[in-house]
Amino acid sequence: xxxxxxxxxxxxxxxxxxxxxxxxxxxxxxxxxxxxxxxxxxxxxxxxxxxxxxxxxxxxxxxxxxxxxxxxxxxxxxxxxxxxxxxxxxxxxxxxxxxxxxxxxxxxxxxxxxxxxxxxxxxxxxxxxxxxxxxxxxxxxxxxxxxxxxxxxxxxxxxxxxxxxxxxxxxxxxxxxxxxxxxxxxxxxxxxxxxxxxxxxxxxxxxxxxxxxxxxxxxxxxxxxxxxxxxxxxxxxxxxxxxxxxxxxxxxxxxxxxxxxxxxxxxxxxxxxxxxxxxxxxxxxxxxxxxxxxxxxxxxxxxxxxxx
Numbered sequence: 476x477x478x479x480x481x482x483x484x485x486x487x488x489x490x491x492x493x494x495x496x497x498x499x500x501x502x503x504x505x506x507x508x509x510x511x512x513x514x515x516x517x518x519x520x521x522x523x524x525x526x527x528x529x530x531x532x533x534x535x536x537x538x539x540x541x542x543x544x545x546x547x548x549x550x551x552x553x554x555x556x557x558x559x560x561x562x563x564x565x566x567x568x569x570x571x572x573x574x575x576x577x578x579x580x581x582x583x584x585x586x587x588x589x590x591x592x593x594x595x596x597x598x599x600x601x602x603x604x605x606x607x608x609x610x611x612x613x614x615x616x617x618x619x620x621x622x623x624x625x626x627x628x629x630x631x632x633x634x635x636x637x638x639x640x641x642x643x644x645x646x647x648x649x650x651x652x653x654x655x656x657x658x659x660x661x662x663x664x665x666x667x668x669x670x671x672x673x674x675x676x677x678x679x680x681x682x683x684x685x686x687x688x689x690x691x692x693x694x695x696x697x698x699x700x701x702x703x704x705x706x707x708x709x710x711x712x713x714x715x716x717x718x719x720x721x722x723x724x725x726x727x728x729x730x731x732x733x734x735x736x737x738x739x740x741x742x743x744x745x746x747x748x749x750x751x752x753x754x755x756x757x758x759x760x761x762x763x764x765x766x767x768x769x770x771x772x773x774x775x776x777x778x779x780x781x782x783x
Contacts, residue, residue, distance in 0.1 A: 487539045491566060493522045493531055496650040499772070502740050510760050511767030516742060517651065517658075520778040525566065528776035529660075529667040530559035532647055533640035534631075538563055540639060541629035545570040547620065548631040549610060552580055553588045553723055553747070555777055556635050561597035571597045572625045574610065578603040588780060598623070636666025641673075641703035647774065648674020648681075648709070655772035657682055657765065659756055661748035662713070663722070665692050667776065669699040672709025681711035684755045686748050688721045717755035723747055729754060745777040 498518040507514045519528035526534055538546070546569060550557035557573045564571035573592055581601035585593060593599060600623040602610075609615040611632070620626050631637065648671045651658055658675065659682040662668050668683045675681065685692045692713055700708050719729050725746045733750035737743060744750050756773060765771055 487535055487567070491523060491526060491531075491535070491563070493526070493535075495522060495646075497522050499651070499654065502742075504739065506757050507760050507771065510763065510765065512760055512765045512769045512771050514756075515655065515770070515772045516740075517647075517772050517774045518742075519647070520743070520745070520775045525562035526559050527555075527778050528774075529644060529647075530555060530635065530777070532644045532670070533635035533666055534559055534563055536639040536643040537629070537631050537635065537637070538567065538569070541569065543569070545572060545625055545628040546631060547572040547574065547623065547625045547628035548635070549574045549576070549607070549633040551576045551723075552586055553780075554633075555747075555780070556633070557592050557597070558588060558595075558780070560631065560635075561592040561595035564597060565595040571595075572623050572628060573597045573599050574607070574619055574623065575599055575601045576604055576607040577601060591780075632664075634664030634666065636664040636669075636699060638699070638703040640666045641670040641699050644670025645674040647671045648679075650674075651772060652676050652679070654770070655679060656770045658772045658774065659684065659752060660774040660776060661686050661752035662692055662696075663687065663748065665696040666699055667774075668711060669696045669703065669708075671774070672711040673700065673704055675709055677710065679710070681709060682759075683711060683713040684717050684752045685713055685715050686718050686722055686751050688715075688718050690715050714755060714759070717751050717758070719751055719754075725750070732757075742775065743779050745775075745779050748777055749775055 499515055501515045504514055522531045548560050560571050578601050644667045657680050662683040662685045672681045719726055729750050732754050733744040733746055736753055
């Protein structure tokens with residue numbers, strides 16, 4: 476512990492008591508079985524009740540590096556990353572600041588996601604969308620830190636994806652060595668995929684399903700691997716077809732698919748990421764994208780957020 480009583484680097488893992496390695500559970504699903512594909516779920520949603528899935532793997536190294544300083548990070552109105560950071564701050568006694576995209580959000584009551592952040596002690600600082608897009612520019616970042624009264628804060632990027640986070644996610648790949656031919660996951664900022672691919676063996680493949688439109692993620696993953704490891708790592712590809720209209724879009728068809736998967740397998744399905752991944756894998760199996768005998772593992776990176 477630091478002199479101020481805050482949890483610092485060596486203490487982060489032990490203080491938060493994660494469940495690692497996370498469980499790997501094989502499920503029987505006729506949509507895969509009839510194609511000769513064995514489906515398993517990597518239950519990263521069970522790592523920690525508050526820092527779920529890839530949020531644990533990405534945040535833990537950064538929380539250690541913060542060494543007791545205020546942690547400032549970024550996100551939208553429904554950001555899983557903001558909630559996880561706020562929860563970590565509560566659990567560790569660490570001050571947190573969330574820079575939220577959308578100045579207009581400051582004028583009304585907070586949605587359940589932002590209300591949870593505030594309840595966990597996070598100070599919310601709302602900015603207009605134009606400023607938010609420029610948040611990585613040094614001058615804009617300096618101005619944001621000053622406006623949020625957080626000049627000395629440890630800054631974590633949106634989604635938590637930086638070199639430390641990517642190296643933290645390498646452990647996910649190491650847990651899956653030799654037990655899967657294809658490992659699939661939903662992608663937002665690409666940090667989890669970048670680290671996962673580095674932890675697998677050369678004969679294993681990673682399939683990423685982006686949940687945002689735009690097709691920009693390939694370059695972002697390459698840049699993150701360059702930053703974390705000095706160059707490309709692993710065998711990975713992205714399939715951009717399954718975003719269902721973009722981030723936070725959950726049409727009725729996707730919601731129905733997720734509810735059906737929950738009923739079939741008794742696994743809670745988070746809608747913004749995990750549902751899109753699982754739907755994409757069903758579609759790919761029906762297309763014959765996986766050879767018979769493929770051991771396919773889907774990483775369950777999050778859990779539904781209770782709104783009531």
